[in-house]
Amino acid sequence: MRKGTWFLRILIGGLALLAIAAGLIPFPIMLHEMFEQAPHGLTMIIVILAVGIYLAIIGCLAAAFFAEQLLQIIDHNQAFSTHAVMSLTRVKWALVLVTTGIWLWLPFIYTIAQMDDAPGMMLIGLGIATIPLILTVFIAILARLWDAALRIKNENDLTI
Numbered sequence: 001m002r003k004g005t006w007f008l009r010i011l012i013g014g015l016a017l018l019a020i021a022a023g024l025i026p027f028p029i030m031l032h033e034m035f036e037q038a039p040h041g042l043t044m045i046i047v048i049l050a051v052g053i054y055l056a057i058i059g060c061l062a063a064a065f066f067a068e069q070l071l072q073i074i075d076h077n078q079a080f081s082t083h084a085v086m087s088l089t090r091v092k093w094a095l096v097l098v099t100t101g102i103w104l105w106l107p108f109i110y111t112i113a114q115m116d117d118a119p120g121m122m123l124i125g126l127g128i129a130t131i132p133l134i135l136t137v138f139i140a141i142l143a144r145l146w147d148a149a150l151r152i153k154n155e156n157d158l159t160i
Contacts, residue, residue: 016064052104059097
């Protein structure tokens with residue numbers, strides 16, 4: 001392992017462990033309590049919330065896995081290769097899954113904001129839901145930039 005990527009590997013591993021721990025311990029207990037205490041009309045919103053939570057967790061784990069693969073490719077000095085571009089594209093699609101999962105939380109947040117008469121809660125929920133969307137767009141731009149750099153590198157390799 002190179003010195004430059006060890007910190008990123010630790011962060012990615014910590015994020016993956018946090019996602020696994022959240023999916024195994026607090027979220028099932030929280031969702032079970034919500035199903036037992038929810039009024040009859042809110043069960044569908046809780047199901048949508050549960051699907052969103054687990055989509056976000058699965059996407060987070062997939063993004064961590066593909067980011068680890070990308071770091072391994074970078075460690076082998078193959079940063080500008082088709083494997084690196086494919087790995088970055090996979091990270092992008094994993095982040096799309098995270099974004100979709102988190103956006104599925106918004107009906108629940110809207111319902112809670114309506115029940116508590118707290119419109120600021122919806123703004124906070126939208127702000128939180130925007131973060132993975134921004135990351136997804138950034139990774140998509142980075143993948144296109146990386147692909148363009150790979151094409152330029154291949155063109156330069158052929159001319160020399």
